[in-house]
Amino acid sequence: MLTSGIIVLSGGLLDPNPGLIFWTTVTFLIVLFILKKFTWGPMLSALEEREKGIQNSIDRAQTAKEEAEAVLNKNRQLLAQAGADADKIIREGKEYGDKLKAEITEKAHLEATRMIASAKDEIEQEKRRALTELRTEVADLAVKGAEKIIMANLDAEKQKNIVESMIQELSQNRN
Amino acid sequence: MKRFNAIRIGELVRIAVLVMPLLLGFGAPIYAAAEVHGEAGTHEAAAVHADEVHGEAGEHAEGGAGDVIMHHILDSNAMEFEPFGKFPLPKIVIGGFDLSITRHVVFMWLAALILLLVFGYVGNKYKSIKSNEAPGGVANAMEALVEFIRLDVAKSNIGEGYEKHMPYLLTVFVFILVLNLLGLIPYGASATGNINVTLTLAVFTFFITQVSAIKSNGIKGYLAHLTAGTHWALWIIMIPIEVIGLFTKPFALTIRLFANMTAGHIVILSLIFISFILKSYIVAVFVSVPFSIFIYMLEIFVSFLQAFIFTMLSALFIGLASAHEGHEAEGAH
Numbered sequence: 001m002l003t004s005g006i007i008v009l010s011g012g013l014l015d016p017n018p019g020l021i022f023w024t025t026v027t028f029l030i031v032l033f034i035l036k037k038f039t040w041g042p043m044l045s046a047l048e049e050r051e052k053g054i055q056n057s058i059d060r061a062q063t064a065k066e067e068a069e070a071v072l073n074k075n076r077q078l079l080a081q082a083g084a085d086a087d088k089i090i091r092e093g094k095e096y097g098d099k100l101k102a103e104i105t106e107k108a109h110l111e112a113t114r115m116i117a118s119a120k121d122e123i124e125q126e127k128r129r130a131l132t133e134l135r136t137e138v139a140d141l142a143v144k145g146a147e148k149i150i151m152a153n154l155d156a157e158k159q160k161n162i163v164e165s166m167i168q169e170l171s172q173n174r175n
Numbered sequence: 176m177k178r179f180n181a182i183r184i185g186e187l188v189r190i191a192v193l194v195m196p197l198l199l200g201f202g203a204p205i206y207a208a209a210e211v212h213g214e215a216g217t218h219e220a221a222a223v224h225a226d227e228v229h230g231e232a233g234e235h236a237e238g239g240a241g242d243v244i245m246h247h248i249l250d251s252n253a254m255e256f257e258p259f260g261k262f263p264l265p266k267i268v269i270g271g272f273d274l275s276i277t278r279h280v281v282f283m284w285l286a287a288l289i290l291l292l293v294f295g296y297v298g299n300k301y302k303s304i305k306s307n308e309a310p311g312g313v314a315n316a317m318e319a320l321v322e323f324i325r326l327d328v329a330k331s332n333i334g335e336g337y338e339k340h341m342p343y344l345l346t347v348f349v350f351i352l353v354l355n356l357l358g359l360i361p362y363g364a365s366a367t368g369n370i371n372v373t374l375t376l377a378v379f380t381f382f383i384t385q386v387s388a389i390k391s392n393g394i395k396g397y398l399a400h401l402t403a404g405t406h407w408a409l410w411i412i413m414i415p416i417e418v419i420g421l422f423t424k425p426f427a428l429t430i431r432l433f434a435n436m437t438a439g440h441i442v443i444l445s446l447i448f449i450s451f452i453l454k455s456y457i458v459a460v461f462v463s464v465p466f467s468i469f470i471y472m473l474e475i476f477v478s479f480l481q482a483f484i485f486t487m488l489s490a491l492f493i494g495l496a497s498a499h500e501g502h503e504a505e506g507a508h
Contacts, residue, residue: 013249013437017371019267019274020250024283024366024375031287031350036342039298043321044341046301046310 240448248440250277250369256362279366286353286366293317294349324348324486332490333497340493343383347376348486355436355478359471367481368436370429377425377432380489384424388496424492428485435481439474443467 252275254262266275293313300314310318324345329337351367358365366372389397401417402410446467450459 013245014370015249017250017277017369018272020277020279020369020371021375022272022274023276023280024372027280027283027287028346028350028376028379031290032342032346034291035294035298035346035349039294039301040321040342040345042298042301043318044325044338046304047318047322047325 240445240452244441244444244448247364247444248368248437250279250364252277254278254281278364279369279372282357282364283354283366283372286350286357289353290349320349321345328483328487328490332487333494336497337490340383340387340490343379344486344490347379347489348482351376351432351485352478352482355482356475358436358440359474359478365436365440367432368440370433373429373433374425376485377428380428380492381422381425383489384492384496385421387493391497424488428488432481432485435477439470439477443470443474446470 252264252266254264255278256262264276264278264281266273268274294317297314297317300310304310304314309315325337325341328348329341329344333340354367354372355365357363358368385397388400392400401414403413403417405413446463450456450463
């Protein structure tokens with residue numbers, strides 16, 4: 001009748017079977033060696049090769065990326081440098097221009113001052129000469145005028161009266 | 176439309192009425208008996224002999240369930256294709272050892288043949304393929320499997336030097352897997368459900384483990400590990416414990432695979448036999464068949480799982496023996 005329990009205990013399921021062990025060993029070893037030689041070897045080496053290839057590709061991509069980044073950085077640096085240079089040049093130009101402007105202005109100023117001073121001097125001289133001239137002229141004119149007036153006002157009667165009166169006065173005073 | 180529906184419903188009711196008695200198991204003992212015997216030709220014949228068969232057959236079905244199950248699971252000296260016939264296998268005895276070709280040996284050879292065909296083809300593909308070409312079809316499928324064993328089983332458990340264990344791990348995986356799956360086809364048998372087979376495979380793992388332990392630690396380190404680094408006074412306790420520990424691992428491997436495969440088959444067969452024991456078609460339709468289909472699906476999964484676990488644990492034991500134990504022994508000194 002039943003049951004599996006009795007069968008297990010009586011050695012059905014756990015029955016040692018040297019024949020089966022022998023055949024398992026033989027079969028397994030044969031399969032192992034044949035597969036090892038014909039399948040696992042080529043397969044594993046192919047897998048490894050591919051893995052290496054992929055790793056290489058990744059490495060190369062990484063290197064390329066790094067290079068590109070380096071180039072980009074360099075470009076950026078150059079650009080920044082160029083900008084800085086341009087700034088510097090502009091600043092220097094401006095400074096130079098400013099300096100030049102200041103110099104020119106100063107020079108012009110000095111020149112103007114000098115010119116004004118010399119003009120003033122000249123004017124002064126001219127004025128003085130003119131005044132001298134004027135003075136002589138005026139003196140001549142005055143003398144001429146006076147001469148004319150004197151000539152016009154010279155009256156014998158009157159002169160005689162004046163002289164007489166003066167003599168009279170003088171005589172009175174002596175008295 | 177309505178009329179058509181009415182006709183259809185009427186027909187369905189009629190069919191249900193006809194089938195109901197069958198389902199409710201009026202004639203069940205006859206059919207059950209007929210099927211258990213596997214030789215009662217037609218229903219008519221069975222019906223004629225119904226009465227005389229009834230008493231004996233019922234008893235036989237109940238009593239025979241365990242025997243049939245055991246017969247199915249155990250090894251035998253014949254290939255059985257039930258209704259078609261039975262082919263005896265040769266009995267070979269050499270030097271007192273029984274080296275007969277049994278059913279499980281035949282299935283092992285069948286598995287070996289399948290493996291050699293499939294993987295021979297795949298290996299050939301790989302020989303002709305260039306490194307920058309992608310494999311296709313079967314080669315690609317097998318590559319996924321190999322890659323899985325290589326990375327997730329071998330590399331992560333053994334670590335450095337895993338390459339030289341790869342052929343063993345791969346072979347043991349596919350060998351066990353095919354043996355497991357062969358048990359699920361009609362007339363098939365799982366050689367992995369036989370403790371002798373699993374024991375042999377576990378012994379391979381055991382030898383590889385010990386050899387790699389000796390190789391990586393040296394004989395001295397290997398023997399030193401057996402003392403677990405304790406004081407010499409404790410050696411009399413420690414050495415037997417460590418030696419037992421060595422044998423526990425392959426023992427666990429043996430029993431795990433064997434018990435899992437055997438249990439799956441016993442569960443499927445038991446579920447089928449429920450309907451014969453209860454003599455009911457209702458049980459057969461609503462319990463036995465759906466449940467055994469479910470367990471069958473589970474068994475497909477378990478076939479993969481157990482092959483994976485055996486490989487995984489083999490890798491783990493090899494890894495422990497070759498690397499970790501070395502450090503432990505060094506640390507203990």
